[in-house]
Amino acid sequence: MNSVSITLTQCSRTFTKGNTALHPLDLHIHAGETLVLLGPSGCGKTTTLRIISGLETPDYGGRVLFGDRDVTALPIEQRNVGMVFQNYALFPNMSVAENIAYGLKLQRLPRTEIEQRLIDVMRMVDLEGLGGRRIEALSGGQKQRVALARAIAVRPKVLLFDEPLAALDAKLRHRLRLEIGQLLRELGITAVYVTHDQDEAMALGDRVAVMQAGRIVQLGTPKEIYHQPANVFVADFIGAVNCLEVTGPGTSGRFAVHGGELDAPHLKGMSHIYCRPEDVLVVALPHAQVQGSVIQSTFLGQTQQLMVDTGGKTPLQVVVPSRQYWPAGSIIGLSLPSNMLFHPERSATVSYQEQTHG
Ligand SMILES: Nc1ncnc2c1ncn2[C@@H]1O[C@H](COP(=O)(O)OP(=O)(O)O)[C@@H](O)[C@H]1O
Ligand SMILES: [Mg+2]
Incomplete structure (x- = not known):
């Protein structure tokens, strides 16, 4: 998979006058890297991710680039991104295979190609043999594997995660975190991963951007932010x-x-x-x-x-x-x-x- 860099320049977002969710943000995400956006609830992580995805538009003047291409005006369907959310966002009335193949059918891929990709991605996320299952008959962890499979099946340029493990119990969260890390390395895809969990951030991020009140306050490798925190907030947020x-x-x-x-x-x-x-x-x-x-x-x-x-x-x-x-x-x-x-x-x-x- 050929990966693409992401550049945000002066991306801010004000929903209500006088209350800025995101202050003008400059951020460059390298092609193929996993960047984690980490911070407490309400600090602007989801807003940043939605601006990257095209679900949200930055205030006037903000720009989003994929590689050299300005995608600021493109809606999500035209950005070639895969998204995984905390609440799975699966179609409950479709089977596992139908959910995963949904985007492939929209792309009008030949049937044989769709079937091959289904086999490939279901193997990658450890869902072999569950293609015919109904969504409601799955555990939370399995649902998240389906969401992950659906996101990667379309071979997106960019994978975006918004707290995908937050609803799972500790043991499963830990296991899926390892698996997602492994998968992201295998795919070599550019990924942005939002979480409020510092362990998850350090385990998954090539780099971690720590956010506070609508700003990135530190951007560095997990070791840098842990051992050389830029301020007391970061030191305190990333561990005791x-x-x-x-x-x-x-x-x-x-x-x-x-x-x-x-x-x-x-x-x-x-x-x-x-x-x-x-x-x-x-x-x-x-x-x-x-x-x-x-x-x-x-x-x-x-x-x-x-x-x-x-x-x-x-x-x-x-x-x-x-x-x-x-x-x-x-x-x-x-x-x-x-x-x-x-x-x-x-x-x-x-x-x-x-x-x-x-
Ligand atoms: N659609 C919206 N309308 C109004 N305010 C919003 C909207 N989306 C987010 N916000 C506000 O913007 C801030 C950042 O939200 P968000 O990006 O969701 O934070 P996080 O994902 O870090 O918890 C919060 O104060 C939130 O209440
Ligand atoms: Mg959020």
């Missing part, structure tokens, strides 16, 4: 983060924080220091940089989450292996290695706005 207040200078150039001292020469001048809960190490008290008392420990199966009171306003979150036993009241020694300490303002990647506007 500790914010330690610097209470003054420590000994030999270190920072004093509640419960101890930290070594972070790269964060000189900062009033706060950030650290992910899983990067905090538990060490013997004599080796501790920070010490505190466990106020709560939550067993999570794979891990155990501790809340540690170090004397500051908010307790420190620490993730430790679940077989360690740290009951409430334990005095615990912690080490926060300097290469794991960060501050969004000192992140190695610049924010999206700086990247795109000189």
Whole structure:
């Protein structure tokens, strides 16, 4: 499948006066990549996706390009996109095969071609043998496979997903996420995937655009947005983060924080220091940089989450292996290695706005 790049320039969308759903957005999606739009509900993900699909028109002046071709004025039928939605949007009165073949019949493909494609896509999404089933006789996961098969059967230039797994239970969501990732790599197709789930975003995205209130606030690889978040919102949205207040200078150039001292020469001048809960190490008290008392420990199966009171306003979150036993009241020694300490303002990647506007 030959893939196409997507370029949005100055695409904004105002539905009601004075309430902008999407601020002027510039975004280039590489041919063949999977770009995830990630952010909380209402931040403009669906609006952006609909502008790409042609279901929505940007405000005057916005442009959408597929490759070099300006598609701004084209309706969805003429853009050659496949879409997969949370609610499946299948025809309930048609069989699995009829649903998948629907777009192919519209294209007036020969019968033999339609049958071959049906066999191919049903194999790709693991629906072999279910062609005759009625839609209502399928599980949620199977329905979403049908929707996926229908979207890829027409060999679209672009695949668009709007929270396709949001209605499924955790285990199925996880499995389908792996399968969709595998399929997208196989197809090599340009895909835009909308989700509010950060795990899904990191698992599927070649790059992730984090959105907040109608703007992209950071665009980067999953590792960049996780380890070098451009601002506190991103740091907090993509997983948990500790914010330690610097209470003054420590000994030999270190920072004093509640419960101890930290070594972070790269964060000189900062009033706060950030650290992910899983990067905090538990060490013997004599080796501790920070010490505190466990106020709560939550067993999570794979891990155990501790809340540690170090004397500051908010307790420190620490993730430790679940077989360690740290009951409430334990005095615990912690080490926060300097290469794991960060501050969004000192992140190695610049924010999206700086990247795109000189
Ligand atoms: N058709 C519409 N009419 C009015 N407001 C809308 C419409 N579609 C979306 N909005 C508003 O635009 C904002 C962004 O919506 P949306 O793109 O659906 O967000 P997300 O998909 O990130 O949850 C929200 O405040 C939403 O209420
Ligand atoms: Mg949405």
